[in-house]
Amino acid sequence: MSGHNESILREPLITGQDITYAQITSDILDPVENKPNKAWWIGFILALCGATLWLVAVSYTFWNGIGSWGLNKTVGWAWDITGFVWWVGIGHAGTLISAVLLLFRQNWRNSINRSAEAMTIFAVICAATYVVSHMGRPWLAYWVLPLPNQFGSLWVNFNSPLVWDMFAISTYFSVSLLFWYTGLLPDIATIRDRATGLRRKIYSIFSFGWSGNVKTWQRFETVSLILAGISTPLVLSVHTIVSMDFATSVIPGWHTTIFPPYFVAGAIFSGFAMVLTLLLVARKVLGLENYITMFHIESMNKIIILTGSIVGVAYITEFFIAWYSGSEYEAYAFVNRSTGPYWWAYWMMMTCNVISPQLLWFKKIRLSIPATWILSIVVNIGMWFERFVIIVTSLHRDYLPSSWAMFYPTWVDVSVFVGSIGVFFTLFLLFLRVLPSIAIAEVKLLLKSSSEQAKMAQIKDGHLDKVHVKEYVESLEKFDSVKQEEYAKI
């Protein structure tokens, strides 16, 4: 950090001139320390309506049983598991940003990891509620745990991927929570030391007495690095195990070995899309343009093209193998998917996940905030359809043509899904109000090395290759938060 200048060939991660440590603190804490604006209230009330709908629909399900959903004897899993896999997938980007990008020393993660990881936690909460509510008798949910019991010491079946999934999701949730909360401690202490009265007392409890001395920071860095190291294989294992819920079965269309990598790529794909959906709005409403810059948005878009293309290759491979395997049931499952009664869902998935993200190859689209925002929502629609296609179209025509059926959701199915989005946004909007949405300490680390002003000082100092300076100034053109006049003078 100290005494070393970062190369001018890298784009700045913090824009704006005359940014100080104090300003970073107050910019980021602005939404936490002040009353919320109108936009927040509108969003919050809408989200709360959704959360209420969720509460009604889930209570209705608990009271009446899962017969209130549109399931039938052929399609025994539909929107519930679609919603579950969709939410878990969305959660994956948070861990990818906070863990994998930390291991790769991608400093641009510093200003997005906090909110992405909050998103992970809230998405996993939404996913977990699906698991419990689809059990039919949710008061017996503890049966998935290997607890000593009175049933003649009958244990859970450890060969079942559903039991693995329980271990994977609960480990994932608790480890993400630990990682997130430990990272929050210094920032909660910052709020505490600026607050007075009751606020100070509350934040004091949650800050765990953080003082920021040398030893605590040194250990903090060790802990972060190890947590990142173990979270990386963890995040890959979680969606692998989720995919095994399907892949270890013998249903044509599910029984494929490509599922683990394909699900993991899809999870990262949809997770980054959700991060963009949230952060493009948050950056504008909370005025964080200097910290979440166009460079961050472009980088995330690049990850979306990459993972979207991996998903596309997986779709095509799956289709090819269905034919090449010579298994007529497998081949039929895929022909039925793309041309059968659910053709529209299949092509919706193909369009949203494989075709439209390719638009991001165009720099203009990649750097346009409205286009990126719309594409990020399209990706999430596509990823919801991907899970729907895998689950419902593989089930609806089974081995016995007389029991072939279609799935029609009831109002309860729709309300649980729409409601879970409300729950997610309620939690996210509350998070923006009570905790810093950007990791303050980690962004401060970048100020002296990777900020626009540090690079400006380097340019003014001279001694730099003119070609490099020219290249750097050109790279700044895409930033909406950079004052171009400053550079016209050079």
Place this chain on the structure above:
Amino acid sequence: MSNIKYILGSFGDPDEMMHGIEKLQENNIKIYDVYTPMPIHGIEAKLGIKRSRLDILAFFCGITGTASAFALIYLTSVVDWRNNIGGKPAFALPDFIPIMFELTILFTAFGLVLSYYASTHLFPGRAPRVMDLRATDDRFIIAVDAQQNAEHSKIDGLLKDAGAIEVKHNERKYISYE
């Protein structure tokens, strides 16, 4: 003089603070601690703080997790209650791997983070021991024990020369207890 307990050099820039640490050390003045709003790389070597052993601990927590998961699955589904699932063997090691892996991670994370909290005295509700409220915002604070180092004006001078924005003489160790 001597109600003064701690002398605090408050810096606005981490590099100047590092310079301040060097200056004090050159003059054999012992530094009590340093409080910063962000991690400062290279400071632990200067202040002689030993390498953390949390990584070794994390490894053993992980191994414990692996072993516990194996023991749990083996003792329940191989020893205690064998299930006949299509005549397949009860001791199906490949099927044990996902849970062994997950518990390895779970034990590592909890063992590591809880030991970190314990070793740095972090727990919910602990009274914050803060010497300067701006140490979590925009100031880099070097604290010197005023009782052990008698030459107060010399310390002040050294800190000021290194670039301290202000030098405080605190009569209480922690200002956070009201």
